[in-house]
Amino acid sequence: MTLEHATYCDQILRQSAELRSHLAGADLTAAVPTCPEWTLRDLAVHVGGAHRWSTEIVRTQATEPFRPDAVPGAGGPDSDDPAALDAWMAEGAENCAAVLRDAGPDVPVWSWTGPATSAFWARRMTHETLVHRADAATALGTAFTVPAEVGADAIDEWLDVLTFTRAFRTNDAKLGEPGHSLHLHAKDAGAQWFIELGDQAFTWHRAEAKTHDKATVAVHGPLADVLRVFYRRLPTDTPAVEILGDAGVLDTWLTATSF
Numbered sequence: 001m002t003l004e005h006a007t008y009c010d011q012i013l014r015q016s017a018e019l020r021s022h023l024a025g026a027d028l029t030a031a032v033p034t035c036p037e038w039t040l041r042d043l044a045v046h047v048g049g050a051h052r053w054s055t056e057i058v059r060t061q062a063t064e065p066f067r068p069d070a071v072p073g074a075g076g077p078d079s080d081d082p083a084a085l086d087a088w089m090a091e092g093a094e095n096c097a098a099v100l101r102d103a104g105p106d107v108p109v110w111s112w113t114g115p116a117t118s119a120f121w122a123r124r125m126t127h128e129t130l131v132h133r134a135d136a137a138t139a140l141g142t143a144f145t146v147p148a149e150v151g152a153d154a155i156d157e158w159l160d161v162l163t164f165t166r167a168f169r170t171n172d173a174k175l176g177e178p179g180h181s182l183h184l185h186a187k188d189a190g191a192q193w194f195i196e197l198g199d200q201a202f203t204w205h206r207a208e209a210k211t212h213d214k215a216t217v218a219v220h221g222p223l224a225d226v227l228r229v230f231y232r233r234l235p236t237d238t239p240a241v242e243i244l245g246d247a248g249v250l251d252t253w254l255t256a257t258s259f
Contacts, residue, residue, distance in 0.1 A: 003153055005105035008122035009097045011150055012051070015129035016093035019047065020086055022136040028082060032139045034233050035132075040139060041076075044085055047132050049074040051092035054121040055099045062110045096125055113164045127154045134224075134233050144224050148189035151223045155184065155193060155230060159204045162257055166201045173256040175202055180249050183207065183215035184230065186223035195253075217245040232258060 003011075028041035035043060053068040068074055077088040105119035113120070130146065131154065137144040146154075166175075176197045184193040192207035194215065219226055221241035228234040229241055232254055236243055243250060 002119075002123060002156070003149060005119055005122055006101070007149075008119075008126045009101045011126040012097045012100070012122070012129060013093055015126060015133055016047070016051070016089060019044070019129060019133040019136055020089055022133065022140055022142050023082075024086070026140055028085070030139060032135050034135045034138055040136060041085065043132055043135055043139075044089055045076040047129055048076065048085075048089045048092040050128050051089075051096040051125060054125050055092070055096045057109050057111075058103050058107060058118045058121055059099050061107055063108070064110055065112075066110055093129075100125075113161060123153070123157055126150070127157050130154055131231055131233065134228055134231070138228075138233065144228070146224050146227065148186075148191070148223060151227050152186065152189055152191040154227055155186075155191075156206075158231065159193070159195070163202070163204070174200065174252075175256045176249050176252045180246075181215040181217075182250060182253060183218040184226055185218065185220045186226045187220060189223040191223065197253075215245065217243065217247060217249040219243060219250065230254075 023040060023044060026040055028044070029039050032038045032040060032043050038046070049068060049071070052071045052074045053066070056062070056071050057066050073088075077084040079085075100118055100122045103118040105117060105122065107118040109116060109118055109121065111120045111124075130150065134144050136142070178197055178199050180197045182193075182195040184195075186192070193204060194207040195202055195204040219229060219236075219241060221229075221238075225234060225238055225240045229236055229238060234241070236247065236250060236254070
C-alpha cells in the first residue's frame with residue numbers, strides 16, 4: 001500500500017522537524033553507531049542534501065541521472081553554527097515538500113529505481129528522513145516512535161525497492177534458500193508481512209491477522225522496533241522483539257539486503 005501524496009508531503013516536514021528536535025542542543029560531532037562513518041552533523045547534511053536533490057529532480061522534471069553533488073548548497077551550510085545547520089535543514093524540507101505538493105504525484109521524473117514519477121520522491125524522502133531520524137534517536141538515546149501507517153509503509157517501500165533492485169542485479173548475495181520465508185508482525189499496528197524467497201528474487205505481501213501465515217522465521221514486536229530491525233538499525237536480539245523459528249534465515253536476509 002502507499003499513502004496519499006499530500007500525506008507524504010506532510011510527513012517530510014514532520015519527520016524533518018522531529019529529526020531537528022533530536023539534534024537541538026546535541027553534540028554534532030558525536031558518532032552515529034548505525035552509520036559508523038558519520039557524525040550527527042554528517043547525518044543532518046546527508047538528509048538535507050537528499051531533500052535538495054529530490055527537489056531539483058522534480059522541479060526540473062529531470063529524465064536523466066542527476067548527481068546529488070550537482071545541486072547548489074546540497075553540501076550543507078557555510079557556517080558550522082548549529083543554528084545555521086538547523087535553518088538549512090528546515091529550508092530544504094520546506095522546499096522539498098512545497099515542490100512535491102505543487103507537482104502532484106504524476107510528473108514523470110528520473111529515479112535510481114528506473115522510470116518513476118514525483119510520487120516516488122515524495123515517498124522516498126519521507127522514509128529517508130524517517131530512518132535517519134531513527135539513526136539520530138539511537139545515537140542520542142532518545143525514544144523513537146512513528147505513526148502506524150507511516151512506519152508500515154516504510155517497510156512496504158523497502159520491500160518494493162528490494163523487489164526492483166533484485167530483479168536487475170542477479171550477482172547480489174543470495175537472500176537465502178528458495179522456499180524459505182519470513183513473517184513480520186508489528187503487533188501494536190496490526191500489520192503483518194509475508195516474504196517468500198526464490199533463487200535470487202522474492203515475493204511479498206501484506207498478511208492478514210486471521211491467516212497467520214507459517215514462515216521459516218518470524219519477527220514479532222512493536223512496529224518501531226520491527227522496522228528498525230528490518231532496516232538493520234537494531235540488533236535482532238533487541239529485548240522488545242521476538243524471533244521465532246530459524247534466526248539464521250533472518251540473519252542471511254539482513255546481510256544480503258544491506259543498503
